[in-house]
Amino acid sequence: MTKRPLRILTAVPICDGHDSAINTINLELVRAGVEVIYLGYHRSARDIVRAALQEDVAAIGISSYNGGHVEFFREVRDLLEERDATAIGLFGGGGGTITAADAAQMTRQGVDRIFFAGTPLDEIVSFVLAYGKRRGVRHRTAKSPRGTFPTDRTIARTLSELGPLPRRLASQPRTVGIAGPGGAGKTTLIDELVRRFLATHPESRIAILSHDPSILGKGALLGDRATMIYSQNDRVFMRSLATHGTAGGVAAETGRCLEILRGLPFDLVVVETVGIGQESVPFAPGAMDCSVLVMSPDYGARLQLQKIVMLDVADVVVVNKGDLAGARTAVSEVEHRLRAAGGQQRVIATVAKAHRDTGVDELLHAVLGTRADTV
Amino acid sequence: MGTLGHVILAWRAHDANVEAEVQRARTDGDAGGAWLERWLAIRAAIPRGHTPTGLDLPRLALPELDEPGAIARYLLGQGLPGEFPFVNGIHSEMYLQAADGKPGRRLEEPTRLFAGLGLADDTNARFRYLTQHQSSVRLSTAFDGPTLYGLDSDAEAVFGKIGEGGVAIDTVEDMERLYAGFDLTDPACSVSMTINGPAPILLAMYVAAAKRRWGDACAMSLRGTVQADVLKEVQAQNEVIFPLDASLRFLGDMVEHCVRALPRWYPISISGYHIAEAGATPVQQAAYTLSNGFAYVELFAARGLDVNTFAPRLSFFLDCGLDIEYLALARACRRIWAIGMRDVFRADERGQRMRLHTQTSGRSLVAQSFKNNLTRTAIELLLAYANTTNSCHSNSADEPFTTPGEEYVKLAANAQAILLEESGLFRHMMNAIAGSPGMEAVQKAVERGILDEFHTLDELGGVLTAVEHRYQRSQIQESAHRYERQIGAGERPIVGLNRYRDESERLPDVEMMRTSRATKLKQVARVKAFKKRNRVAAIRALDSLSRVVESGGNVCEELLDTVEVCSLGQITTRLHDLVGHFRPLV
Numbered sequence: 025m026t027k028r029p030l031r032i033l034t035a036v037p038i039c040d041g042h043d044s045a046i047n048t049i050n051l052e053l054v055r056a057g058v059e060v061i062y063l064g065y066h067r068s069a070r071d072i073v074r075a076a077l078q079e080d081v082a083a084i085g086i087s088s089y090n091g092g093h094v095e096f097f098r099e100v101r102d103l104l105e106e107r108d109a110t111a112i113g114l115f116g117g118g119g120g121t122i123t124a125a126d127a128a129q130m131t132r133q134g135v136d137r138i139f140f141a142g143t144p145l146d147e148i149v150s151f152v153l154a155y156g157k158r159r160g161v162r163h164r165t166a167k168s169p170r171g172t173f174p175t176d177r178t179i180a181r182t183l184s185e186l187g188p189l190p191r192r193l194a195s196q197p198r199t200v201g202i203a204g205p206g207g208a209g210k211t212t213l214i215d216e217l218v219r220r221f222l223a224t225h226p227e228s229r230i231a232i233l234s235h236d237p238s239i240l241g242k243g244a245l246l247g248d249r250a251t252m253i254y255s256q257n258d259r260v261f262m263r264s265l266a267t268h269g270t271a272g273g274v275a276a277e278t279g280r281c282l283e284i285l286r287g288l289p290f291d292l293v294v295v296e297t298v299g300i301g302q303e304s305v306p307f308a309p310g311a312m313d314c315s316v317l318v319m320s321p322d323y324g325a326r327l328q329l330q331k332i333v334m335l336d337v338a339d340v341v342v343v344n345k346g347d348l349a350g351a352r353t354a355v356s357e358v359e360h361r362l363r364a365a366g367g368q369q370r371v372i373a374t375v376a377k378a379h380r381d382t383g384v385d386e387l388l389h390a391v392l393g394t395r396a397d398t399v
Numbered sequence: 400m401g402t403l404g405h406v407i408l409a410w411r412a413h414d415a416n417v418e419a420e421v422q423r424a425r426t427d428g429d430a431g432g433a434w435l436e437r438w439l440a441i442r443a444a445i446p447r448g449h450t451p452t453g454l455d456l457p458r459l460a461l462p463e464l465d466e467p468g469a470i471a472r473y474l475l476g477q478g479l480p481g482e483f484p485f486v487n488g489i490h491s492e493m494y495l496q497a498a499d500g501k502p503g504r505r506l507e508e509p510t511r512l513f514a515g516l517g518l519a520d521d522t523n524a525r526f527r528y529l530t531q532h533q534s535s536v537r538l539s540t541a542f543d544g545p546t547l548y549g550l551d552s553d554a555e556a557v558f559g560k561i562g563e564g565g566v567a568i569d570t571v572e573d574m575e576r577l578y579a580g581f582d583l584t585d586p587a588c589s590v591s592m593t594i595n596g597p598a599p600i601l602l603a604m605y606v607a608a609a610k611r612r613w614g615d616a617c618a619m620s621l622r623g624t625v626q627a628d629v630l631k632e633v634q635a636q637n638e639v640i641f642p643l644d645a646s647l648r649f650l651g652d653m654v655e656h657c658v659r660a661l662p663r664w665y666p667i668s669i670s671g672y673h674i675a676e677a678g679a680t681p682v683q684q685a686a687y688t689l690s691n692g693f694a695y696v697e698l699f700a701a702r703g704l705d706v707n708t709f710a711p712r713l714s715f716f717l718d719c720g721l722d723i724e725y726l727a728l729a730r731a732c733r734r735i736w737a738i739g740m741r742d743v744f745r746a747d748e749r750g751q752r753m754r755l756h757t758q759t760s761g762r763s764l765v766a767q768s769f770k771n772n773l774t775r776t777a778i779e780l781l782l783a784y785a786n787t788t789n790s791c792h793s794n795s796a797d798e799p800f801t802t803p804g805e806e807y808v809k810l811a812a813n814a815q816a817i818l819l820e821e822s823g824l825f826r827h828m829m830n831a832i833a834g835s836p837g838m839e840a841v842q843k844a845v846e847r848g849i850l851d852e853f854h855t856l857d858e859l860g861g862v863l864t865a866v867e868h869r870y871q872r873s874q875i876q877e878s879a880h881r882y883e884r885q886i887g888a889g890e891r892p893i894v895g896l897n898r899y900r901d902e903s904e905r906l907p908d909v910e911m912m913r914t915s916r917a918t919k920l921k922q923v924a925r926v927k928a929f930k931k932r933n934r935v936a937a938i939r940a941l942d943s944l945s946r947v948v949e950s951g952g953n954v955c956e957e958l959l960d961t962v963e964v965c966s967l968g969q970i971t972t973r974l975h976d977l978v979g980h981f982r983p984l985v
Contacts, residue, residue, distance in 0.1 A: 037560075038544070038548075038556050038557060038560065039543070039544025039545050039547065039548050039550065039557055039560045040544055040560075041632075041636055041637025041638050042637075043637060043677075043985075044676075044677045044678050044876070044879045047876050047879065047880070047985075048876075048879055048880045048883050051880055062985065064983050064985060065637050065983065066548060066637065066983070068555070068556035069556060070556060090544045090560065090563060090564045091543075091544070091560065091563030091564040091913075092544070092559035092560040092561075092563040093559075094559075095558065095559025096559050096560075099556075099559070119766070119799060120765075120766035120769075120798075120799030120800040120801075121799075121800060121801065123800055123801075124905070140766065141765060141766040141767070141799055142765060142766060142767050142896050144887050145883060145884070145887055146887070212982060215982075247985050250983060250985040251982055251983055251984065251985060253980050253982060253983075377642070377982065378979075379642060379645075379977075379978055379979030380979075
């Protein structure tokens with residue numbers, strides 16, 4: 025197996041929307057071969073640490089411009105300590121808002137490095153790349169006590185090492201695969217499904233495997249988390265995977281990761297593909313309890329529908345963005361296409377971006393195999 | 400074709416009409432004669448004044464023209480100050496000293512300085528300090544992160560952010576403390592609040608606080624502005640909290656309420672500042688800001704509001720940096736706005752005027768050899784006033800590090816006084832600087848750049864569709880990335896950073912504005928006490944708010960009651976339950 029690329033988590037603190045600097049740094053890191061998991065702006069220390077543990081990153085980079093950085097970085101450091109994860113590096117910057125005195129204090133509190141205004145981008149990149157060399161230091165993996173749910177760290181390490189497989193459970197989690205072209209709204213739909221599932225299943229736990237493409241010969245920007253609101257939750261385990269050039273919509277290790285997650289007491293496991301092409305069939309037959317194809321109404325001429333192979337194998341077809349002109353036509357064209365090929369799959373129209381969309385309610389029942397009137 | 404397409408057509412038609420008039424003035428003897436006569440009358444009517452050195456000068460400088468075609472092109476193409484299309488300003492006399500020659504006594508200074516730190520009491524003291532020598536009270540309020548995101552100071556995970564970078568406001572009682580001692584009903588008092596997502600709630604708190612002090616009737620005389628520009632938040636600043644549809648509805652409710660009940664309030668400040676600070680080029684700043692403005696006009700008109708009731712209440716806020724575009728950026732913007740409002744939206748003259756607040760560029764300031772920032776800001780101020788901005792904020796030199804300390808705030812304010820009162824550039828004569836061939840060449844190039852962007856936005860389906868496809872965001876991010884790379888490569892010279900760098904220099908030791916732990920705890924206690932005291936009434940008020948949201952009523956009007964007993968966070972929590980959260984774009 026080839027060497028795993030360096031993984032870094034970046035974010036902007038809570039109550040701070042200044043993402044201009046971090047966007048630029050993300051791009052530079054990706055060019056240098058780093059897999060950047062970007063959590064977005066206005067994120068709490070708790071969200072950041074949870075994501076860092078789940079994504080098994082080497083370090084966390086935080087860009088702070090709204091003040092309160094001494095407290096915020098300390099909070100992140102404290103949470104890492106609390107979860108026995110101080111091996112995860114911590115660095116950051118804030119233009120001129122972080123003074124030399126602040127930086128000295130923050131370094132004493134366990135921050136590896138604060139970059140000041142005017143630091144050349146190349147200097148930041150080489151500093152971050154050095155985290156790659158630090159790896160190989162084995163993290164101490166705390167074993168979860170028997171009978172308790174494994175910690176995020178334990179699951180994350182297992183996914184990174186692709187093993188060992190947990191023992192098979194008597195009842196496996198329901199596994200749902202969500203595929204579709206880029207821009208159809210897969211991530212938003214998943215986040216809305218998560219919100220509903222958490223609300224209607226109070227003790228439940230969800231795992232999400234999300235995919236983003238790697239830029240050829242470079243790193244990857246794994247940005248799905250940045251647009252998810254409800255999936256940053258202690259009951260949700262999410263892992264972002266880069267495809268590393270693997271065609272078909274998922275990564276080479278996806279199958280193995282899925283096996284691991286299915287062996288854990290999750291209630292629901294969701295796999296999101298990268299944006300797929302017409303001929304892609306990302307999920308092997310039987311690999312998912314329910315496979316969903318998400319489309320947007322602007323697929324082009326009706327003839328294009330004939331070429332979408334996944335229409336024949338998906339269990340459920342979603343036409344998202346139902347508020348767009350042409351959405352109704354799209355639903356009937358898709359239904360016609362399915363029936364003409366002898367398919368009986370359900371077609372559901374959704375507006376994932378709307379609050380409390382009834383189409384998404386219907387989709388949740390469809391993927392869980394429950395009936396709308398049973399909950 | 401959408402609104403922006405129609406603006407492009409109107410702009411072209413306007414230019415064609417001007418040129419047709421120019422031809423007519425040259426070929427039709429009567430028309431030419433009429434233009435000459437009008438020009439002579441205008442010149443004859445210009446009052447004159449004396450400088451302290453005894454120089455006799457006209458109060459308005461006009462080009463030396465004696466050919467009817469050129470006169471027609473000047474008067475129709477850019478107009479006199481205060482005349483369509485307002486290239487030379489929306490008023491005839493902007494910064495001129497009184498005709499009797501007494502220096503520095505205008506009714507109202509254009510200086511407006513942004514302040515906000517710690518708790519309401521601390522910011523109140525800063526406001527008093529800032530306005531002690533001003534004849535008019537123009538306050539500009541910066542809020543802390545939790546307030547900007549609609550969170551209470553006792554919300555989970557925000558403790559470190561309380562009172563940092565702005566003032567912490569949780570309740571109507573904080574709002575009373577914030578402006579205590581200022582007569583908010585005085586015609587010479589105006590209050591600006593930089594708040595967007597929760598703007599209707601903060602405005603309701605402001606009105607409620609004023610009513611507690613001066614009674615219900617005071618609403619008629621309250622004067623000020625809330626930023627409330629949610630489109631630019633989605634494009635650049637990331638402080639929107641409700642989904643865009645809901646945000647626009649609440650904004651519409653607020654505009655409607657202001658038009659009806661707060662006749663002197665400016666309910667929205669259409670802002671390019673944050674777009675530029677996030678990395679946009681000057682042309683992108685202008686294009687996205689103006690197109691957002693036209694999108695708002697279209698939305699409010701679609702609610703059934705008469706354009707002439709709300710258009711005069713719209714105002715703009717632009718960044719002014721060191722790039723050459725800023726020599727004429729605001730001039731170009733005023734012209735496009737005037738043409739679009741007149742010819743596409745049929746607004747009357749008041750609605751054609753683009754009221755403009757300018758702030759010097761924060762992004763142009765750097766931490767290295769930071770006192771150079773005084774020079775940068777001075778040049779930007781000169782550009783802003785050469786573009787006849789209606790009001791202006793000058794940044795403090797220490798802003799790359801901190802909320803400005805008093806020393807640098809004073810220097811920034813004095814820079815404006817030196818430019819407007821001490822120097823003779825603006826106080827004796829309108830248009831002393833305007834009208835150079837270079838300025839006009841830049842203006843033309845900027846206008847063409849803006850209209851090219853309009854064309855792209857129109858092709859994408861208009862502003863709102865482009866926002867959903869994150870077009871503006873990706874353009875701004877690309878420009879930001881290019882800017883950083885240009886600095887790194889030395890293609891964009893920054894003195895002290897990539898040129899003339901002082902290697903021996905250490906980071907400066909500046910006065911830091913920070914909020915202590917004890918202060919933060921005090922605010923947490925205050926909001927907790929408020930909620931405890933009003934816990935019963937709050938339930939009823941929030942349920943009443945829910946009914947208004949769900950029945951499609953005017954949320955802003957209802958909020959005037961809600962804020963009496965509910966905190967900011969209680970209100971946003973309820974609204975989130977009803978309409979959801981904004982889903983971030985990256």
